Amino acid sequence: xxxxxxxxxxxxxxxxxxxxxxxxxxxxxxxxxxxxxxxxxxxxxxxxxxxxxxxxxxxxxxxxxxxxxxxxxxxxxxxxxxxxxxxxxxxxxxxxxxxxxxxxxxxxxxxxxxxxxxxxxxxxxxxxxxxxxxxxxxxxxxxxxxxxxxxxxxxxxxxxxxxxxxxxxxxxxxxxxxxxxxxxxxxxxxxxxxxxxxxxxxxxxxxxxxxxxxxxxxxxxxxxxxxxxxxxxxxxxxxxxxxxxxxxxxxxxxxxxxxxxxxxxxxxxxxxxxxxxxxxxxxxxxxxxx
Amino acid sequence: xxxxxxxxxxxxxxxxxxxxxxxxxxxxxxxxxxxxxxxxxxxxxxxxxxxxxxxxxxxxxxxxxxxxxxxxxxxxxxxxxxxxxxxxxxxxxxxxxxxxxxxxxxxxxxxxxxxxxxxxxxxxxxxxxxxxxxxxxxxxxxxxxxxxxxxxxxxxxxxxxxxxxxxxxxxxxxxxxxxxxxxxxxxxxxxxxxxxxxxxxxxxxxxxxxxxxxxxxxxxxxxxxxxxxxxxxxxxxxxxxxxxxxxxxxxxxxxxxxxxxxxxxxxxxxxxxxxxxxxxxxxxxxxxxxxxxxxxxxxxxxxxxxxxxxxxxxxxxxxxxxxxxxxxxxxxxxxxxxxxxxxxxxxxxxxxxxx
Numbered sequence: 025x026x027x028x029x030x031x032x033x034x035x036x037x038x039x040x041x042x043x044x045x046x047x048x049x050x051x052x053x054x055x056x057x058x059x060x061x062x063x064x065x066x067x068x069x070x071x072x073x074x075x076x077x078x079x080x081x082x083x084x085x086x087x088x089x090x091x092x093x094x095x096x097x098x099x100x101x102x103x104x105x106x107x108x109x110x111x112x113x114x115x116x117x118x119x120x121x122x123x124x125x126x127x128x129x130x131x132x133x134x135x136x137x138x139x140x141x142x143x144x145x146x147x148x149x150x151x152x153x154x155x156x157x158x159x160x161x162x163x164x165x166x167x168x169x170x171x172x173x174x175x176x177x178x179x180x181x182x183x184x185x186x187x188x189x190x191x192x193x194x195x196x197x198x199x200x201x202x203x204x205x206x207x208x209x210x211x212x213x214x215x216x217x218x219x220x221x222x223x224x225x226x227x228x229x230x231x232x233x234x235x236x237x238x239x240x241x242x243x244x245x246x247x248x249x250x251x252x253x254x255x256x257x258x259x260x261x262x263x264x265x266x267x268x269x270x271x272x273x274x275x276x277x278x279x280x281x282x283x284x285x286x287x288x289x290x291x292x293x294x295x296x297x298x299x300x301x302x303x304x305x306x307x308x309x310x311x312x313x314x
Numbered sequence: 315x316x317x318x319x320x321x322x323x324x325x326x327x328x329x330x331x332x333x334x335x336x337x338x339x340x341x342x343x344x345x346x347x348x349x350x351x352x353x354x355x356x357x358x359x360x361x362x363x364x365x366x367x368x369x370x371x372x373x374x375x376x377x378x379x380x381x382x383x384x385x386x387x388x389x390x391x392x393x394x395x396x397x398x399x400x401x402x403x404x405x406x407x408x409x410x411x412x413x414x415x416x417x418x419x420x421x422x423x424x425x426x427x428x429x430x431x432x433x434x435x436x437x438x439x440x441x442x443x444x445x446x447x448x449x450x451x452x453x454x455x456x457x458x459x460x461x462x463x464x465x466x467x468x469x470x471x472x473x474x475x476x477x478x479x480x481x482x483x484x485x486x487x488x489x490x491x492x493x494x495x496x497x498x499x500x501x502x503x504x505x506x507x508x509x510x511x512x513x514x515x516x517x518x519x520x521x522x523x524x525x526x527x528x529x530x531x532x533x534x535x536x537x538x539x540x541x542x543x544x545x546x547x548x549x550x551x552x553x554x555x556x557x558x559x560x561x562x563x564x565x566x567x568x569x570x571x572x573x574x575x576x577x578x579x580x581x582x583x584x585x586x587x588x589x590x591x592x593x594x595x596x597x598x599x600x601x602x603x604x605x606x607x608x609x610x611x612x613x614x615x616x617x618x619x620x621x622x623x624x625x626x627x628x629x630x631x632x633x634x635x636x637x638x639x640x641x642x643x644x645x646x647x648x649x650x651x652x653x654x655x656x657x658x659x660x661x662x663x664x665x666x667x668x669x
Contacts, residue, residue: 213400
């Protein structure tokens, strides 16, 4: 028995992971490579896609202020959503941790709720709330907080609000799992040494939650930067982001190579930003990650 | 150096009374242990003293000042936790210096006091290490140094040795005890380990059901337990059934097996059937002919320094410990005699009559 295991040992893991590898190749690697190749092709309004290879599309995107603005806007939006998710999500998780188990369960369902609803339904729901005659503006005006309805629908503010709502659960789950690994006595140790509740949180608890905050931030940033439905419905034509732009290139302008180049650049930017932040945070808090 | 008093301290969680009406005075420089099984309220008591858990009623007084409603960070208590609770993202020096930093101790002074604390626990030179790079024993020393660096009024030790192996634990008992004596700091230790409580403490409070069953020096509590619980919890004890034969005031004649002896007997002992306790080391093994009681050796265990015997007698199974002094020891199954001094027998108010 033992010898046959040792004999087949080498090839077996590869053989067993073959179905998964095949799926990965067919569904992820091949389309990515094809998209990358497509992005180097030229496009002619009259003759369609030209089977030539060149950096033309990339130069057009990188040098054109129009595309630069879209990329910067998308980055800013993803960053804003990530920061708000951290600012709201971390205290929310702390509160959850202090709740009685029954209430905690209830609130977990409430928090995870947005993920259970179809993206289209949820986004349309928000557009009803955020419109100039919507619930939010009506309430603000009835309370006398604003005179004119504030523009929430078809604005960056609206997009950020809705994306935060959808992505907050990811942050909370990530911070929650980091919190489960903490030693409950550490908080008491800090208090007994003379640190008040706020200092204890800032100096002792927060650094230990960094791995959770970081993984949450990576998920939220990546999802926000490539979000399509919310910017399309809430932002509309006025708030163009990378995902909606590349959709337009593919399906309105039919300029597939340019769309492919935008997609590749979005992927690259995402990877660079995430890997870079990961490096910085891991180095800064290396003892917690050990 | 500080004195600490608990006055009618109680803690209830709904219908559960974790600690009930606890009164305790800890003297300046004293080392007091709260000893008891899990769930006896010892940890809750310590947490109330540290300020992590608010008492339901009662008060905590340190040096004449009421502490009950003061936040934990303002109590000046040094706490050593079971898990050590070191800050994983801080170096040894930062861990130890944290309490001083919170007290706004000036930089040079802080560095000096961190070094002093490290030297105290014999860890000089490990300032730059992180907790993950230390052994269990070293972590515990850092935890002790961190608690002592702030020069606390009272040192609170919450089962600090339970994560150490037996040998290291024994060494730490001696070391921590001598450190506490040298600094003259008042200390309260929570433990379920009777050896730990006896080796380290000036006094032991044996706790059960949220209250103190007995308070006294280790020797008092061990030699003159006032309850069956204390007697059984501290070391091993043999329970013999006795019978009150004559009674005059608080004097009585009690018959145990074939022998009778005179003793003081509290009024709340009803009798005539009573339980009599004797420690294993106070029983003597001898030849069957000249002994008080005869029996057969059931089990014999060798512990190096001593032997443990289980002797089957007409009064039940008795445990006897014998020092290993090189003498020939009876084998399992051999007939032996057991004898004792009447002075070593203890009659304790039975659990029932104490509530």
